[in-house]
Amino acid sequence: MSFPKGFLWGGAVAANQCEGAYLEDGKGLSAADMLLGGDVHTPRTFFPSIIENKFYPSHQAIDFYHHYKEDIALFAEMGFKTFRTSINWSRIFPNGDDQEPNEAGLKFYEDMFTECKKHGIEPLVTLCHYEIPWNIVKNYEGFYSKKTIDLYVRYATTVMKRYKDLVKYWLTFNEINGASQPFGGYMGVGLVAKEDLETTEPIPTSKLKDQPQKRYEALHNQFLASAKVVIEGHKINPDFKIGCMLINIPWYPLTPNPKDELATQEMDTIFNDFCGDVQVLGHYNPIGLKALERQGIDTSYITEEDKALLKEGTVDMYTFSYYMSNCITVEEGSETTEGNFIGGVKNPYLKASDWGWQIDPQGLRYNLKRVASRYPGIPIMVVENGLGAVDKVEEDGSIHDNYRIDYLRSHIEEMGKAIDEGVPLIGYTTWGCIDVVSASTGEFHKRYGFIYVNRHDDGTGDFARSRKDSFYWYKKVIASNGEDL
């Protein structure tokens, strides 16, 4: 098993899940700031204004905003070659449509990226990770409005110009294909129905009104925005590598029933391939469009001019998150599983995490080969992967997270095999390299990190950082370029 020289080992977080300081230094509200916490059984809730005296997990998060130097030093101690984080759009343009950017926000990221470079860590920056400014959600219907394309392009080019010598790797939208699912309407494209904006009671995110037609039009606008940013970004610095980012979930037919096979193929078409085809190949796949039409979507919003732009603005690399696989069957009554954005049917061969996400290292290899065959030649990065688990702090402060090491080891082994089988994999950033707020549940005790953060679901904790066993293990993995697992 041979990871290539210069392989980008590292870790990933997102601004809204780690920074906190949600109104500091001129930052405006973002979509993520409006979500209260939930748990494995209870969805997070949404309310269109901040409720006094309620605990919002992301408002302080793990206070990375004030701890970033310490945290980056810890990443460097592990030997990180890259660190993936996002820029919180509402730190730069607090309302999204402001005339001028917020200098304090720009300065924060400049200092943070400079700190990374000081330690020899290459920043990998997501431009939009569920962080659409609240004003854009409220007054523009998110990406459903064509105006939001221009606002996003202005924001993206502002930061690309500012950090053109600090950041080389950019991702335009996190998990863009999440918008194929109802929850992606809120998190991904910033779309909230008028009646939900006028609610007087918090609404569980699972009950937010879905608007599929608008959701797909908003996704199309994100494709256009991404294409423009790829084109503009390359003008700012021709060395930029600008990628797409998708959630990848292998879907397996539960039985050999051809109906299960067809249902699985349909899911692959809509969920796994639809967005990648547009962003990598530069055109909508006709099979994908027909699948959408079968869902009742009128796709006449795609113009000839749009098609030309999509063709021109294709990405330089394909990146994805990978946590689980799921099964599909047309039979009713099968046991189901959970997942990020979407669950499925339980696979009798796999175990699941405490949050019901099925653990499938071989699924990662399957997926890598699938992507590499579909888009031959494009460099691939796995930019999220990890196990959300409960950690126990021993009396001496140590944390023995062997379950996390087992999970990561088995996935890295499969990545190595995929490379040997021809996949051009260039990097791997584990999710939540330091404990962060969970996106789906808002919990702190669903932990992914190599670094433990003393922060809890009741809002207690002093934000102190400590090294888990996995910290020392990952350090060894990186030092040996994936040989010593």
Ligand code: BG6
């Ligand atoms: C991905 C997201 O879907 O999964 C991250 O890009 C998220 O933001 C991660 O945190 C893990 O999900 P969760 O719900 O366990 O935090």
